[in-house]
Amino acid sequence: MPELPEVEVVRRGLGPFLTGTRVGNVRVLHERAVRRNGGDFSGELTGAEILHVSRRGKYLWLVTNNDMAVVIHLGMSGQLRIRTKHDAEAPEVARHPHLRLRFTLTDSREEATFLDFLDQRTFGGLHLSPLVRVQREKIPQSILHIARDPLDPYFSFEQFSQKLRAKRTEVKRALLDQSLISGVGNIYADEALWRSRLHGNFQAHQLSGVMVEELVNNVKEVMHEALEQGGTSFDSLYVNVNGESGYFSRNLNVYGRESEPCDRCGFSIERLKFMNRSSFYCPSCQSIEKVSA
DNA sequence: TTTTGGTCCTGGATGC
DNA sequence: TGCATCCAGGACCAAA
Numbered sequence: 001m002p003e004l005p006e007v008e009v010v011r012r013g014l015g016p017f018l019t020g021t022r023v024g025n026v027r028v029l030h031e032r033a034v035r036r037n038g039g040d041f042s043g044e045l046t047g048a049e050i051l052h053v054s055r056r057g058k059y060l061w062l063v064t065n066n067d068m069a070v071v072i073h074l075g076m077s078g079q080l081r082i083r084t085k086h087d088a089e090a091p092e093v094a095r096h097p098h099l100r101l102r103f104t105l106t107d108s109r110e111e112a113t114f115l116d117f118l119d120q121r122t123f124g125g126l127h128l129s130p131l132v133r134v135q136r137e138k139i140p141q142s143i144l145h146i147a148r149d150p151l152d153p154y155f156s157f158e159q160f161s162q163k164l165r166a167k168r169t170e171v172k173r174a175l176l177d178q179s180l181i182s183g184v185g186n187i188y189a190d191e192a193l194w195r196s197r198l199h200g201n202f203q204a205h206q207l208s209g210v211m212v213e214e215l216v217n218n219v220k221e222v223m224h225e226a227l228e229q230g231g232t233s234f235d236s237l238y239v240n241v242n243g244e245s246g247y248f249s250r251n252l253n254v255y256g257r258e259s260e261p262c263d264r265c266g267f268s269i270e271r272l273k274f275m276n277r278s279s280f281y282c283p284s285c286q287s288i289e290k291v292s293a
Numbered sequence: 294t295t296t297t298g299g300t301c302c303t304g305g306a307t308g309c
Numbered sequence: 310t311g312c313a314t315c316c317a318g319g320a321c322c323a324a325a
Binding site: 076077176276 | 316317318319
Binding site: 076077119120122123168169275 | 295296297298299300301302303304
């Protein structure tokens with residue numbers, strides 16, 4: 001499932017192909033892919049030039065020359081794939097059951113390139129949003145509520161710590177709250193909590209400043225490691241723009257490892273139902289009894 | 294205002 | 310073999 005490292009891998013992959021191209025045509029094959037878009041998605045985009053590709057948390061956006069952004073969220077199973085004309089016309093690609101949207105991109109130097117949006121579970125989608133200036137940068141209006149992610153150079157630890165410690169909720173739920181800190185999903189939340197020896201159900205307002213600092217450092221660390229290995233792939237649902245999988249799943253300490261021994265203490269890893277999803281943790285290392293320092 | 298829990302959605306895996 | 314059910318989870322929304 002694409003979380004921050006996976007989305008960043010996609011962003012890096014898209015840049016060289018998309019920068020400087022123009023949108024020639026947009027074919028929407030599944031209306032749900034553009035459900036968040038109010039107006040005519042294809043019409044408003046045709047002819048626009050793509051200037052660069054940006055990201056905040058799990059959101060990607062293509063900045064166009066008319067001060068608009070094509071905001072993309074991959075959801076659980078979204079993929080962006082770059083296709084050459086030859087690839088795009090192959091029957092297994094053109095009639096792929098999960099192909100939801102296709103951009104035809106033109107370039108003054110070469111023949112058309114295609115950008116395909118595939119999404120098995122249709123939780124992902126694209127929409128247009130005007131860019132608005134906030135302090136040092138321009139971001140899409142529709143994602144103003146999304147907090148800076150921990151890899152953002154302007155991420156403020158003090159601000160995050162203050163907000164987190166004011167929350168009367170569990171620390172894992174707070175980590176998944178994109179308006180508090182963005183980019184953290186179920187996998188990296190579990191991994192960072194394990195590294196911090198924190199139980200996901202520990203109350204956020206009981207965390208000390210030192211505990212928050214350690215947690216943030218572990219979130220950053222696990223994300224950097226995942227990024228270096230091209231992200232986490234369990235199956236074919238996450239691939240980069242060339243269709244290649246990442247390798248970080250081999251380095252996971254708790255996520256998806258129910259009943260296996262903890263790498264730190266050997267205790268059996270348990271799975272807990274939390275917020276309609278699974279939480280993996282070591283009941284020995286990550287005791288709920290932990291007392292705030 | 295903040296917190297909590299339900300819903301959306303698809304297809305692979307599993308059980309009968 | 311065929312059918313039913315479970316499961317995965319990010320974002321959003323309504324209820325408390």
